[in-house]
Amino acid sequence: TKGHAVLRPQDSSTRERKRLDGLWAFSLDPEAEGRTARWWAGRLPHASEMAVPASYNDIAADAAVRDHLGEVWYQRTVRVPRGWAGQRVVLHFESATHRATVWVDDTEVMSHEGGYTPFEADITGLVSAGEEIRVTACVDNTLSFQTIPPGVVEDTPAGPRQRYWHDFFNYAGLHRSIWLSATPHAHTDDVTVVTGLDGLTGTVDYTATTVGADGLGVRAVLRDADGHEVASGSGASGRLTVADVHRWAPGDGYLYDLEVQLVEHDGGGDGDGGGTVVDSYHQSVGIRTVEVRGTQFLINSEPFHFTGFGKHEDIPVIGKGHDDGYLVHDFALMEWIGANSFRTSHYPYSEDVLDYADRHGIVVIDETAAVGLNMGLGGGIFGSQGYQTYSPDTVNDETRAVHAQAIRELVARDKNHPCVVVWSIANEPESDTEGAEDYFRPLFDVAREADPTRPVGFVNVMLAPHGKCRVSQFADVLMLNRYYGWYVNTGDLAAAETAWLDELQGWATEGKPIIVTEYGADTLPGLHSLTPQPWSEEYQVAYLDMNHRVFDRVDAVVGEHVWNFADFATTSGIMRVDGNKKGVFTRDRKPKAAAFALRRRWRKDS
Ligand code: GCB
Structure with missing residues (x-):
């Protein structure tokens, strides 16, 4: 899978983002001709307008849209903010159901499989600050035995028909926000936090991965909900300790803010020095523990x-x-x-x-x-669906690889x-x-x-x-x-x-x-x-x-x-x-x- 994304775009002291939601040009592609005809290379033919975010199915008053099987095309132009010169520019889709290929002007920049996780591409080389770009996305709702969820397209006398075994409508389209965002070239590209509790003390183990950050230091600053610094550290990973911790708990969504900074020089080794901040990324953190013990499910060591x-x-x-x-x-x-x-x-x-x-x-x-991997069930009806669930021709090793990737992308x-x-x-x-x-x-x-x-x-x-x-x-x-x-x-x-x-x-x-x-x-x-x-x-x-x-x-x-x-x-x-x-x-x-x-x-x- 190309382009799978982890960190969501954000505004910070070094980052900026622009939401591309609203009305996009939209064309069904019932004859599957868009790719051969290079629809991305100009204005979409026969386009109507479509709301983003939304499933396209029920927006138009038209069964051909509701029941469309295959690819649809979305397109809009967007002006890259003039202040973004010299920044790294990223195009980020929070999701496209169930798969998409995306072009910026005439260049294909990414494709992604799976309808509910984000993906992005670095498009710095294709854009200029202050100039317009054309963004085109070809989105496909087809399900097969090698997709998650699975389905099958059957040939019928009336034409191809999509079958699937999960009990909800196969809504498709651009369901979530699309972003254009700017980050510094040297930037944090992933953060992982694991929290712990020891009596009244909380711990936050963090790991940051960075790109283009040779010679830069990593500084981590943890602040409470009022913005007061409660702990800090330096290095790409480390443990931050919080005395008198306010735990995250069911019914009490207390959050700390972890700021991961890339700094030009670590002014003094104690982690709080005044080096120039090259990149700043904020991650909210709830300090809590989860544990299964016997038949109990414990959150912060208390049965939940x-x-x-x-x-x-x-x-x-x-x-x-x-x-x-x-x-x-x-x-x-x-x-x-x-x-x-x-x-x-x-x-x-x-x-x-x-x-x-x-x-x-x-x-x-x-x-x-991963829903509907069961040929004994279909839309609430028990009984064989005419296929064997796990077999070389149905849910197979390739499906499992797609499923594994879906798990990894969810966790990421x-x-x-x-x-x-x-x-x-x-x-x-x-x-x-x-x-x-x-x-x-x-x-x-x-x-x-x-x-x-x-x-x-x-x-x-x-x-x-x-x-x-x-x-x-x-x-x-x-x-x-x-x-x-x-x-x-x-x-x-x-x-x-x-x-x-x-x-x-x-x-x-x-x-x-x-x-x-x-x-x-x-x-x-x-x-x-x-x-x-x-x-x-x-x-x-x-x-x-x-x-x-x-x-x-x-x-x-x-x-x-x-x-x-x-x-x-x-x-x-x-x-x-x-x-x-x-x-x-x-x-x-x-x-x-x-x-x-x-x-x-x-x-x-x-
Ligand atoms: C189930 C499925 C759910 C269905 C539900 C039902 O077991 O997990 O997706 O909607 O039954 O109402 O049949």
């Missing part, structure tokens, strides 16, 4: 019980486009209901979401886009977020076969090598119940999605309760903490029933109550994430009525009855 949701990036009209209004609103709803955590089901979310969680003390299970992007406490490397893959065991064993190693400090897990599906799963042996935490009383024992909560308790007690013998990462029931808001009828608001409440009775009887259960926070768009299917309706809130964030019931359970003060 996850309450919250599996979420989606899913908003009416703009699809998976990031929106700050919905960001703040969703977190307000989570606070209202007493959610202390969520899972980024089923892909890495916008960095703005993780930054917000850091600042507000919300705990995150951070998931890759998110490793410094205190909110992230678990890596989830896949959702509901086939996990009860030898092929699954062989596929996943090395991927756990990849995750642990990328980050030795956090627990690693994957999310287990009902098709691989306790005793059958061959992948959970590799996990530090057991994450289970279960639908007793919905997909099985439908409408029979008594039978569901017995069966669920029985399976959960089995998992509890593994001696690992269990997070129930999904349990939920589709619910049509406004549908009421005096007796427990599936789809009614009352059934959703009774279903959740039943689950909670089960959880409360099993000590190893350390978390409950309802599926889903809100209703969301899916592909067409006879199991989905205007999308998946398991939301506790509707798609436009109105509460169903279950919202009030959850609030009573989760908020001790309600």
